[in-house]
Every structure is written in structure tokens, then in C-alpha cells.
Amino acid sequence: MTKLHHSLFAAGLAVAATPVLGDTWDFPTPYGDGIFHTANIQQFAEEVEAATDGGLDFTIHSAGSLFPHAEIKGAVRSMQVPIGEFFLSRLSNEDAAYGLDSQPFVATSYEDARKLWEAQEPVITELLAAEGLMPLFSVPWPAQGLYTTGEIETVDDLNGLRFRAYNAQLEEFAALAGAAPVQVEAPDIPQAFSTGQVEAMITSPSTGANSKAWDFLSHYSPINAWVPKNLVVVNQRAFDRLPEDQQQAIMDAAEAAEQRGWEMSMAEAEEKTQELADNGITVYEPSEELVAGLQAIGQDMLETWNENASDEAKEILDAYRN
Ligand code: PCA
Numbered sequence: 001m002t003k004l005h006h007s008l009f010a011a012g013l014a015v016a017a018t019p020v021l022g023d024t025w026d027f028p029t030p031y032g033d034g035i036f037h038t039a040n041i042q043q044f045a046e047e048v049e050a051a052t053d054g055g056l057d058f059t060i061h062s063a064g065s066l067f068p069h070a071e072i073k074g075a076v077r078s079m080q081v082p083i084g085e086f087f088l089s090r091l092s093n094e095d096a097a098y099g100l101d102s103q104p105f106v107a108t109s110y111e112d113a114r115k116l117w118e119a120q121e122p123v124i125t126e127l128l129a130a131e132g133l134m135p136l137f138s139v140p141w142p143a144q145g146l147y148t149t150g151e152i153e154t155v156d157d158l159n160g161l162r163f164r165a166y167n168a169q170l171e172e173f174a175a176l177a178g179a180a181p182v183q184v185e186a187p188d189i190p191q192a193f194s195t196g197q198v199e200a201m202i203t204s205p206s207t208g209a210n211s212k213a214w215d216f217l218s219h220y221s222p223i224n225a226w227v228p229k230n231l232v233v234v235n236q237r238a239f240d241r242l243p244e245d246q247q248q249a250i251m252d253a254a255e256a257a258e259q260r261g262w263e264m265s266m267a268e269a270e271e272k273t274q275e276l277a278d279n280g281i282t283v284y285e286p287s288e289e290l291v292a293g294l295q296a297i298g299q300d301m302l303e304t305w306n307e308n309a310s311d312e313a314k315e316i317l318d319a320y321r322n
Contacts, residue, residue: 073086223294
């Protein structure tokens with residue numbers, strides 16, 4: 001052994017004896033720590049960290065603290081961060097395929113949502129691949145319900161209300177109901193209500209309970225209008241650069257996270273509705289008249305959707321319905 005070889009060998013030993021310093025991936029999400037999606041992501045991160053012996057670590061930046069929601073997808077695309085989460089139907093302006101899970105009364109149960117995701121996934125995977133992104137897992141929110149002060153008997157009762165929206169479709173829905181939509185990110189809900197910026201909303205029991213809706217609202221109706229999803233994506237180049245065992249660890253943890261996330265969501269639907277009631281919110285079934293009015297709005301929106309949808313997007317809806 002030459003002297004050089006000798007010292008390289010010694011250096012190798014020294015490296016082996018100290019803990020290997022792995023990569024740390026920043027992982028931005030729009031939602032807060034108290035939300036089950038974030039808890040699920042935390043567990044995903046821990047599983048990858050364990051499986052790679054700390055070779056790949058994550059720093060989760062919740063509640064839009066690293067990038068605002070609207071910038072997360074672009075940040076992953078431009079590799080400012082390798083991975084991130086966002087609300088899938090927020091991309092409905094880019095392609096109608098993304099918006100289907102926020103179309104009112106298209107998919108209204110977990111079973112529907114599962115079927116819709118199966119139809120959406122191949123198309124969305126291809127759309128994102130064209131941007132250098134790969135979907136890892138998608139998890140639904142509980143079905144979306146109506147929060148107000150006072151009981152809503154018909155769509156007319158929504159007329160003129162300042163209505164919190166989280167994407168273009170909810171904005172369209174609120175406008176068609178005669179309400180005045182205002183975009184507010186989930187972590188800003190309590191402040192938006194307490195300052196009077198908004199006075200009604202449609203969201204899940206999870207987000208309602210997490211924002212302590214009882215502090216500023218009194219009524220909740222599980223209209224179960226749609227079951228929208230979050231999506232976690234990774235930058236394809238960042239992924240390809242990883243050693244194969246780390247790639248496998250990510251894929252395995254992603255599959256587990258999708259499975260676990262759907263189960264968490266189903267459990268939340270009941271638990272969080274109960275939490276709303278326990279904190280004094282009146283939970284009431286919507287009247288037939290209200291449902292009919294909301295469905296008519298959904299029908300209108302679907303016609304507009306059809307006008308803007310690509311053939312591939314329309315095929316998703318056909319595949320879902322057949
Ligand atoms: N919570 C998120 C998205 C859908 C949901 O249930 C929000 O209100 O922004």
C-alpha cells in the first residue's frame with residue numbers, strides 16, 4: 001500500500017466512524033401543524049429518514065411559512081425546493097383536469113373520490129411530468145360543508161354574503177350563489193372572520209375545527225358538495241439524483257402515506273363534525289330546496305367546465321362516470 005493509499009484508507013475509516021451527513025430537503029406545505037395532512041407528511045418524512053438511516057432528512061415548513069401557497073408548485077418546479085404540497089384543484093386554471101375534484105356534486109363521497117382519483121391520476125401525472133414534476137401521493141379532505149351565522153334554508157340566503165374562497169371554482173360557486181367571494185388561505189381564516197373580511201365559508205370539518213369556527217360562526221351544514229385533494233409532488237431531477245435505495249424509500253413511504261392519509265381523512269370527517277357540535281355549532285341537514293339550488297349551480301359550473309376542458313380532461317369525467 002502506498003502512502004497515499006494509506007491515508008485515503010484512514011480517511012475512509014474516519015468517515016465511516018462519524019455519522020454520515022445526509023441531504024436535508026425543505027418541504028413546504030400550505031396548511032398548519034394541527035391539520036391531519038401535515039401530521040401525515042410528518043410521518044412520511046420520519047419513515048424516509050428511518051429507512052435511509054438519516055441519509056435523507058426533511059424540514060417541513062407548514063402554514064405557507066417558506067412559500068405562500070400560490071408559489072409552492074413553481075418553487076418545486078424551479079428546484080428552489082425539491083418537494084412540496086398544494087391543493088390540487090388550485091391548478092384548475094392551468095388545466096380543467098385538476099379542477100374536477102372541486103366541481104360541486106361530481107364526487108361527494110370517499111368512494112367517489114377514490115374512483116375520480118383513479119381516473120385523474122394518469123392524466124395529471126402526464127401534465128406534471130411535462131413540468132418536471134412527479135406526483136408522490138394524494139390525500140382528500142373530508143367532504144366540504146357550509147359554515148354560516150344562522151341557518152341557510154335556500155340559496156337565496158347566501159345572497160350578498162362575503163364568502164371565503166380557496167380556489168377559482170369556489171369563487172365561481174360563491175358568485176353564482178349571489179355571494180361576494182374573497183380569497184383567504186386556510187391559516188388566515190380566523191383573522192379574516194374576526195376582522196369582518198368574510199362571513200361565511202365552504203370547507204371541511206377539519207379546517208372548520210382547526211380554525212375554531214365556533215369563535216365566529218354558529219351553523220354548519222354537511223352539504224358534502226365535493227371531496228377535494230392535496231397533492232405532494234417531487235422535482236423529478238432532484239429525485240433522479242438520489243441513490244436508488246433512497247428513491248425506493250420515498251416511493252414506499254409515499255404509498256404508505258396515501259393509504260394512511262385517506263384513512264385519517266375518513267376518521268376526521270366524523271370526529272371533527274362532532275368537535276364542531278361539542279363547541280356549540282349547530283349542525284343541521286340541508287333542506288331539499290337548498291340542495292336543489294346548490295346542485296343547479298353545480299350543473300352550471302359543469303357546463304362551463306366542459307367548455308374549457310381538454311379532451312383528456314373530458315375523458316377523466318367519462319371514465320369516472322362509467
Ligand atoms: N381545507 C382547505 C382546503 C379544503 C379544506 O377542507 C381550506 O379550507 O383551505
